[in-house]
Amino acid sequence: MIIGVPKEIKNNESRVGLNTASVHSLTSQGHEVYVQTSAGLGSGYSDRDYVDAGAKILNSAKEVYAFAELIVKVKEPLEAEYKLIRKGQILFTYFHFASSQSLTEAMLKNGAICIAYETVEDEKGRLPLLTPMSEVAGRMSVQQAAKYLESPQKGKGKLLGGVPGVAPAKVLIIGGGVVGAEAAKMAAGLGAQVYLFDINLDRLRYLSEVLPANVFTLYSSEENINIHLVDCDVIIGAVLVPGAKAPKIIRKEMLSSMEAGTVLVDVAVDQGGCFETCRATSHKDPVFIEKDIVHYCVANIPGAVPMTSTNALNNVTLKYTQLIASQGWEKACESNAALAKGLNIASGKVMYQAVADAFDLDL
Numbered sequence: 001m002i003i004g005v006p007k008e009i010k011n012n013e014s015r016v017g018l019n020t021a022s023v024h025s026l027t028s029q030g031h032e033v034y035v036q037t038s039a040g041l042g043s044g045y046s047d048r049d050y051v052d053a054g055a056k057i058l059n060s061a062k063e064v065y066a067f068a069e070l071i072v073k074v075k076e077p078l079e080a081e082y083k084l085i086r087k088g089q090i091l092f093t094y095f096h097f098a099s100s101q102s103l104t105e106a107m108l109k110n111g112a113i114c115i116a117y118e119t120v121e122d123e124k125g126r127l128p129l130l131t132p133m134s135e136v137a138g139r140m141s142v143q144q145a146a147k148y149l150e151s152p153q154k155g156k157g158k159l160l161g162g163v164p165g166v167a168p169a170k171v172l173i174i175g176g177g178v179v180g181a182e183a184a185k186m187a188a189g190l191g192a193q194v195y196l197f198d199i200n201l202d203r204l205r206y207l208s209e210v211l212p213a214n215v216f217t218l219y220s221s222e223e224n225i226n227i228h229l230v231d232c233d234v235i236i237g238a239v240l241v242p243g244a245k246a247p248k249i250i251r252k253e254m255l256s257s258m259e260a261g262t263v264l265v266d267v268a269v270d271q272g273g274c275f276e277t278c279r280a281t282s283h284k285d286p287v288f289i290e291k292d293i294v295h296y297c298v299a300n301i302p303g304a305v306p307m308t309s310t311n312a313l314n315n316v317t318l319k320y321t322q323l324i325a326s327q328g329w330e331k332a333c334e335s336n337a338a339l340a341k342g343l344n345i346a347s348g349k350v351m352y353q354a355v356a357d358a359f360d361l362d363l
Contacts, residue, residue, distance in 0.1 A: 004068025007039035012283035014042020014306035017072035027054030043310040087111035098358040120342035132312035138182025156261035161191025175238030244354035260292035
């Protein structure tokens, strides 16, 4: 199969769909790989590195899309790319359709085959292609929270871990999945007082056993959250409903209960955000202030550390890319149940229930 890797064009997005190790694996199996020039530079891969791995370099995204049967990306296509996508062309990337009606309509209109990393689901209900980026995002959410808690960034002016004789910051984490667990590890490691909320009691029991002693697990109810809003310093939104819009856990009126300079980091922004006041921001302009509360809502958090993120992503995506390239998307989805759950849109039809529900569309 002919595989194309265009350069990502989302704001400050330097990850790349295939690293050189993946390219070598694919070309060794007889596939052709075309990479747009400079696509890998942000992740540490030069055009020469890709050529040495067996790829061919093309000058523009237009050429890559024109040649390729399978496009491997990191982020969803942006409007400038919609017109480049052909009917029947396979796109394998993060889509997060439920948060964007315009993207959903564009992919339905152009007849593409859209397989979303974030909804590939194994027999145990795990999301193997989302997990590594969730790990990165969870850890980075605490780094960013610590930064924006500083007074020059309009935060309260607190050190996340405090110092001897001065109390640490209080961090609320809403959601005990991969993002929440990784955020809790980081915040606890820095010495913060951490409260982790989830509705799954089995998950809370597990996390209470494996996380440090300064992480306290609580059942996620509005009453429990409201009790802790009044004196918290950071809230990290880590709620995930696979393929669907995130529920709004922190509503606009709840901001008035918080102290000025509290920092909100919404890691669920890709799925519409779990804070009602969330609106997507970028690495170039990452925060906004509403009711004296600092909001960090960057939609591609792992893009800031592309050398780590690209390799972590390729560790889990390669085997599925190989499967699609070797068998074609239909046979690949028939033979692999996890990949089949990644199929969100095919030939003008919605194939994933949560996306259909988000926009009242038929399956």
